[in-house]
Amino acid sequence: MGASKSEAFSAEQQNLAALAKALAHPARIAIIQHLLQVDSCICGDLVHELPLSQPTISQHLKELKLAGIIKGNIEGSSICYCIHPNQIAPLHSFISQLLKCTETNSSCC
Amino acid sequence: MGASKSEAFSAEQQNLAALAKALAHPARIAIIQHLLQVDSCICGDLVHELPLSQPTISQHLKELKLAGIIKGNIEGSSICYCIHPNQIAPLHSFISQLLKCTETNSSCC
DNA sequence: AAGTTTTATCGTAATATTGCAATATATAAA
DNA sequence: TTTATATATTGCAATATTACGATAAAACTT
Numbered sequence A, B: 001m002g003a004s005k006s007e008a009f010s011a012e013q014q015n016l017a018a019l020a021k022a023l024a025h026p027a028r029i030a031i032i033q034h035l036l037q038v039d040s041c042i043c044g045d046l047v048h049e050l051p052l053s054q055p056t057i058s059q060h061l062k063e064l065k066l067a068g069i070i071k072g073n074i075e076g077s078s079i080c081y082c083i084h085p086n087q088i089a090p091l092h093s094f095i096s097q098l099l100k101c102t103e104t105n106s107s108c109c
Numbered sequence C: 001a002a003g004t005t006t007t008a009t010c011g012t013a014a015t016a017t018t019g020c021a022a023t024a025t026a027t028a029a030a
Numbered sequence D: 001t002t003t004a005t006a007t008a009t010t011g012c013a014a015t016a017t018t019a020c021g022a023t024a025a026a027a028c029t030t
Helices: A009-023 A026-038 A052-068 A085-104 B011-022 B026-038 B055-065 B085-104
Strands: A070-075 A078-083 B072-075 B077-083
Touching: A009 A052, A009 A085, A009 B011, A009 B026, A026 A052, A026 A070, A026 A078, A026 B011, A052 A070, A052 A078, A052 A085, A070 B011, A085 B026, B011 B055, B011 B085, B026 B055, B026 B072, B026 B077
Parallel strands: none
Antiparallel strands: A070 A078, B072 B077
C-alpha cells in the first residue's frame, strides 16, 4: 500500500540509487554545472543564478551535501561550496558497465 | 506552493535529471544489474528475482524503457528486455566531469 | 473457442519530494 | 549592542513516486 520497500535491496543497490537520486533534479544539475564552471567556490549567488527561492536552493544544497557530492566550508559570514566527487565514483563505474554492454552484447534484442 | 518547477531549466539539465531519476531506485538498479549479469535477455523472471509484485516490476521496467535505458522485444507470449545504453551517455560524461574536478581543482575547499 | 501464460494498465492508498513564506541562527560591520 | 548579511530550519501545501490488488490485453496451446 505505499512507498519505499528499499530495505529489501542490498546496501550497494541502495547506495547507487541514492547517488542517482541526488542528481535527479534539474536544479541540482544546475548547481553542479555552476560549481564546475566557476571552478573556485561559490556561495549564495546561486540564489541569483537559479529561478528558485533561497530556502529551496539551501535545501537542494543540503541534499547534494548529504550525498557527498559537494562540500561546504564556512568562510566568514558566507559558506563556500564546491565539488567533492569522491562519493560518486561507484555510480560512474556502474554506468560505465552499462555503456560497455553495447559493444560486447550487441546480439541481444 | 508545490512541486515541479523544472520547466525553468534547460533541456540538457532536464535530460540529465531524468536519466538520473531513472536510476534513482534500488529496484531499478537491481533490474539493470540482473540484465547485466544474465547478459542475454530476460523477461518476467525478474518477478522471481526481486521482492516486488509483478505490477510494480512492470512499472519500473516502463520507467527504464521510457528513459531509454532498456529495450523490450516481444518474443512469443513473453517480452525480452535488455540493456540499451545509448541514451545514458550524457549522464556518464557529466559525472566524468565531476570526477575530473578532484584532480584539477583540489585547491578549492 | 476456451484455457493458460505473460505482461500492461487502472485505481487507489501510503509515502516522498518540491517549493516557499516565515522564522531562526550565525557571522560581520557599525 | 544594534544592524546588516548570509544561510539554515520549520511548517505547510501541492505534487510525484511507490506499491499492489484487480483487471485487461496479447499470444500461445489445446
